[in-house]
Amino acid sequence: MRFMVMVKATKDSEAGKMPSREGLEAMGKYNEELAKAGILLAGEGLQPSSKGARVRFSGTKRTVVDGPFTETKELVAGFWIWKVKSKEEAIEWVKRCPNPLEGDAEIEIRQVFETEDFGAELTPELRAQEERQRARMAETKMAAKQ
Numbered sequence: 001m002r003f004m005v006m007v008k009a010t011k012d013s014e015a016g017k018m019p020s021r022e023g024l025e026a027m028g029k030y031n032e033e034l035a036k037a038g039i040l041l042a043g044e045g046l047q048p049s050s051k052g053a054r055v056r057f058s059g060t061k062r063t064v065v066d067g068p069f070t071e072t073k074e075l076v077a078g079f080w081i082w083k084v085k086s087k088e089e090a091i092e093w094v095k096r097c098p099n100p101l102e103g104d105a106e107i108e109i110r111q112v113f114e115t116e117d118f119g120a121e122l123t124p125e126l127r128a129q130e131e132r133q134r135a136r137m138a139e140t141k142m143a144a145k146q
Helices: 021-036 087-095 115-121 124-145
Strands: 002-008 040-045 053-058 061-066 076-083 107-111
Touching: 002 087, 021 040, 087 107
Parallel strands: none
Antiparallel strands: 002 076, 002 107, 040 076, 053 061
16 A cells, blocks of 8 residues: 655745754654665655645636645645555554654645556556556656666
8 A cells, every 4th residue: 555644834844944954864764764664655845835836727727826825734845655554554654753844743644546446447448558657657767766
Protein backbone atom coordinates (compact mmCIF):
# COMPACT_ATOMS: atom_id res chain seq x y z
CA MET A 1 0.00 0.00 0.00
CA ARG A 2 1.18 3.48 -0.78
CA PHE A 3 0.38 6.48 1.37
CA MET A 4 0.87 10.19 0.89
CA VAL A 5 1.95 11.68 4.20
CA MET A 6 1.41 15.44 4.23
CA VAL A 7 2.83 18.04 6.58
CA LYS A 8 0.17 20.70 6.97
CA ALA A 9 1.25 24.33 6.50
CA THR A 10 1.45 26.91 9.29
CA LYS A 11 1.69 30.70 9.31
CA ASP A 12 5.47 30.34 9.61
CA SER A 13 5.82 27.90 6.69
CA GLU A 14 3.57 30.13 4.57
CA ALA A 15 5.78 33.11 5.50
CA GLY A 16 8.75 31.19 4.09
CA LYS A 17 10.41 30.65 7.47
CA MET A 18 13.06 27.99 7.00
CA PRO A 19 13.69 25.25 9.57
CA SER A 20 16.61 25.50 11.97
CA ARG A 21 19.82 23.54 11.45
CA GLU A 22 18.74 21.22 14.25
CA GLY A 23 15.37 20.69 12.60
CA LEU A 24 17.00 19.93 9.26
CA GLU A 25 19.41 17.48 10.90
CA ALA A 26 16.61 15.69 12.77
CA MET A 27 14.48 15.45 9.60
CA GLY A 28 17.48 14.26 7.58
CA LYS A 29 18.11 11.49 10.11
CA TYR A 30 14.43 10.50 10.04
CA ASN A 31 14.36 10.44 6.22
CA GLU A 32 17.47 8.25 6.29
CA GLU A 33 15.60 5.80 8.57
CA LEU A 34 12.67 5.75 6.13
CA ALA A 35 15.02 5.10 3.21
CA LYS A 36 16.90 2.33 5.04
CA ALA A 37 13.57 0.69 5.93
CA GLY A 38 12.72 0.68 2.21
CA ILE A 39 9.46 2.59 2.54
CA LEU A 40 10.44 6.06 1.28
CA LEU A 41 9.44 6.50 -2.38
CA ALA A 42 9.52 10.32 -2.48
CA GLY A 43 9.54 13.30 -0.16
CA GLU A 44 9.86 17.05 -0.54
CA GLY A 45 9.15 20.34 1.17
CA LEU A 46 6.98 22.83 -0.69
CA GLN A 47 7.47 26.55 -1.26
CA PRO A 48 4.82 28.85 0.28
CA SER A 49 1.52 29.20 -1.55
CA SER A 50 2.50 32.80 -2.46
CA LYS A 51 4.69 31.19 -5.13
CA GLY A 52 1.90 28.90 -6.35
CA ALA A 53 -1.35 29.01 -8.27
CA ARG A 54 -4.64 27.16 -8.44
CA VAL A 55 -6.63 26.32 -11.53
CA ARG A 56 -10.39 26.22 -10.99
CA PHE A 57 -12.56 24.13 -13.30
CA SER A 58 -16.15 24.93 -14.20
CA GLY A 59 -17.26 22.78 -17.12
CA THR A 60 -14.88 23.73 -19.95
CA LYS A 61 -13.81 27.02 -18.33
CA ARG A 62 -10.45 27.29 -16.51
CA THR A 63 -9.65 30.13 -14.12
CA VAL A 64 -6.16 30.67 -12.69
CA VAL A 65 -5.86 32.08 -9.18
CA ASP A 66 -2.39 33.08 -8.01
CA GLY A 67 -1.34 32.53 -4.39
CA PRO A 68 -1.04 33.22 -1.58
CA PHE A 69 -4.01 31.32 -0.24
CA THR A 70 -5.50 32.38 3.07
CA GLU A 71 -6.70 29.08 4.56
CA THR A 72 -3.35 27.91 5.99
CA LYS A 73 -4.93 24.89 7.70
CA GLU A 74 -5.89 23.53 4.26
CA LEU A 75 -2.41 23.90 2.72
CA VAL A 76 0.45 21.42 2.53
CA ALA A 77 4.02 22.42 3.45
CA GLY A 78 5.66 19.13 2.48
CA PHE A 79 5.01 15.48 1.75
CA TRP A 80 6.32 11.95 1.56
CA ILE A 81 5.15 8.99 -0.49
CA TRP A 82 5.64 5.75 1.46
CA LYS A 83 5.10 2.11 0.64
CA VAL A 84 4.03 0.31 3.82
CA LYS A 85 1.90 -2.71 4.70
CA SER A 86 -0.96 -0.78 6.36
CA LYS A 87 -2.30 2.54 7.55
CA GLU A 88 -1.32 1.46 11.06
CA GLU A 89 2.31 1.07 9.97
CA ALA A 90 2.21 4.55 8.40
CA ILE A 91 0.82 5.96 11.65
CA GLU A 92 3.63 4.32 13.63
CA TRP A 93 6.23 5.87 11.32
CA VAL A 94 4.58 9.31 11.62
CA LYS A 95 4.66 9.04 15.43
CA ARG A 96 8.46 8.66 15.17
CA CYS A 97 8.80 11.79 13.04
CA PRO A 98 10.52 14.81 14.57
CA ASN A 99 8.22 17.83 14.75
CA PRO A 100 8.36 19.00 11.11
CA LEU A 101 7.76 22.66 11.96
CA GLU A 102 8.48 24.86 14.94
CA GLY A 103 5.55 24.95 17.37
CA ASP A 104 2.40 22.98 16.69
CA ALA A 105 2.27 20.85 13.55
CA GLU A 106 -0.06 18.34 11.95
CA ILE A 107 0.63 15.48 9.56
CA GLU A 108 -2.13 13.92 7.45
CA ILE A 109 -1.96 10.36 6.10
CA ARG A 110 -3.92 9.39 2.96
CA GLN A 111 -3.84 6.13 1.04
CA VAL A 112 -2.97 6.36 -2.66
CA PHE A 113 -5.28 4.59 -5.10
CA GLU A 114 -3.71 1.57 -6.76
CA THR A 115 -4.64 0.41 -10.26
CA GLU A 116 -6.66 -2.54 -8.92
CA ASP A 117 -8.83 -0.18 -6.83
CA PHE A 118 -10.60 1.02 -9.98
CA GLY A 119 -12.16 -2.36 -10.82
CA ALA A 120 -13.93 -2.98 -14.14
CA GLU A 121 -14.03 0.73 -15.00
CA LEU A 122 -10.30 0.49 -15.72
CA THR A 123 -10.46 -1.32 -19.05
CA PRO A 124 -7.53 -3.36 -20.37
CA GLU A 125 -6.72 -0.43 -22.70
CA LEU A 126 -6.68 2.05 -19.81
CA ARG A 127 -4.61 -0.38 -17.72
CA ALA A 128 -2.05 -0.65 -20.55
CA GLN A 129 -1.95 3.14 -20.82
CA GLU A 130 -1.31 3.39 -17.06
CA GLU A 131 1.54 0.86 -17.32
CA ARG A 132 3.13 2.82 -20.20
CA GLN A 133 2.93 6.03 -18.17
CA ARG A 134 4.56 4.37 -15.14
CA ALA A 135 7.34 2.99 -17.39
CA ARG A 136 7.96 6.49 -18.81
CA MET A 137 8.11 7.95 -15.30
CA ALA A 138 10.64 5.29 -14.27
CA GLU A 139 12.75 6.09 -17.36
CA THR A 140 12.63 9.80 -16.56
CA LYS A 141 13.66 9.12 -12.98
CA MET A 142 16.59 6.97 -14.13
CA ALA A 143 17.70 9.62 -16.66
CA ALA A 144 17.59 12.29 -13.95
CA LYS A 145 19.96 10.23 -11.80
CA GLN A 146 22.59 10.12 -14.56
